[in-house]
Amino acid sequence: MNIALIAHDKKKDAMIRFCKKYAHILSHHTLIATGTTGTKVVEATGLKVRRFQSGPLGGDQEIGARIAQGKVDMVLFFRDPLTPQPHEPDVSAFFRLVDVYEIPLASNFVSAELFFKGLAYEEDREAY
Numbered sequence: 001m002n003i004a005l006i007a008h009d010k011k012k013d014a015m016i017r018f019c020k021k022y023a024h025i026l027s028h029h030t031l032i033a034t035g036t037t038g039t040k041v042v043e044a045t046g047l048k049v050r051r052f053q054s055g056p057l058g059g060d061q062e063i064g065a066r067i068a069q070g071k072v073d074m075v076l077f078f079r080d081p082l083t084p085q086p087h088e089p090d091v092s093a094f095f096r097l098v099d100v101y102e103i104p105l106a107s108n109f110v111s112a113e114l115f116f117k118g119l120a121y122e123e124d125r126e127a128y
Helices: 009-021 035-045 059-068 088-100 109-126
Strands: 002-007 030-033 049-051 074-078
Touching: 002 009, 002 035, 002 059, 009 035, 009 074, 009 109, 030 035, 030 059, 035 049, 059 088, 074 088, 074 109
Parallel strands: 002 030, 002 074, 030 049
Antiparallel strands: none
């Protein structure tokens, strides 16, 4: 599965905590990320992550293009709803693409956990 990792600045710590907690699952999938998020995840976990530009420099759009090409299966986009983002139009366009192509999207730690508990269950079931 191809999983995109994106986090606004105030949510990067939550993304890192999530990736540490679920590294055993994430390691079995292809990970892509916006630049800063990807760098921080790699440094904290050692996971292999293909990194694009940072979000404000077009990283959201690069990953959005991969969604349009059918190359993304799930998105973890931990967004900060309380801080205005300078690239908000890009973020809105990104969410539109996620909805158009019906890609599962977790926008916070708890919703991502629900997805990954399902993935862990599937992996456990396939092991038997």
